[in-house]
Amino acid sequence: MDVSLPSRDALKAQAKRLRAGLATNGHQITHSQALEAVAHQWGARDWNTLCAMAKNTPQPTYRPGQAVSGRYLGHPFTGLVKAANARGRDYWGLTLRFDAPVDVVKSAHFSALRQQITCVVDASGCSAQKTSDGTPHVVLHDHWSAA
DSSP, X not given: OOOOOOOHHXXXXXXXXXXXXXXXXXXXXXXXXXXXXXXXXXXXXXXXXXXXXXXXXXXXXXXXXXXXXXXXXXXXXXXXXXEEEEOSSSEEEEEEEEEXXXXXXXXXXXXXXXXXXEEEEETTSBBSOBOTTSOBSEXXXXXXXXX
16 A cells, blocks of 8 residues: 655654653653654655655645635635545545535626535646636635634
C-alpha cells in the first residue's frame, strides 16, 4: 500500500507527540532524536531526507460544524459543513448548508434558490465540475490551514 507523506508541519507534530509520549513513560529523548525516529518510521534515512520528500503545505481537513465561505456557481456564500468525508488524500465529499440561500439561475424571469448542496472538492477547495465558462461549481476559501 502506497501511503502519501503528510506535510512537514504534520511530521514535526508527530515527532513532538512521540517525544511527549515517551516522556510520560520516563524515557527522555531530544527533539532531534524524535525527528530522526519519525524519519525512520516513514522509511527515510534521516530527518533531512524525509523533510526533502515531504511537502510543506498543510492538507485540508473538513469537519461537520466548520464554518466555510467561498463561491457557488459564481455567487459568494458563507455557511457550515453539514457532513464531510475524505475520499482519498486529495478529495473531500461535503454537504454544505449556506447561511443565506443562493440563487443559481441567471435569468431575471425566475429564481431557483439553494440553501444546501452536496459536492466533491479537491485539496485546493475546488470542485471538478465546472460551468460552461470553465469556472468550478464550488470554490472554498482556505479555512483548514488555520486550524
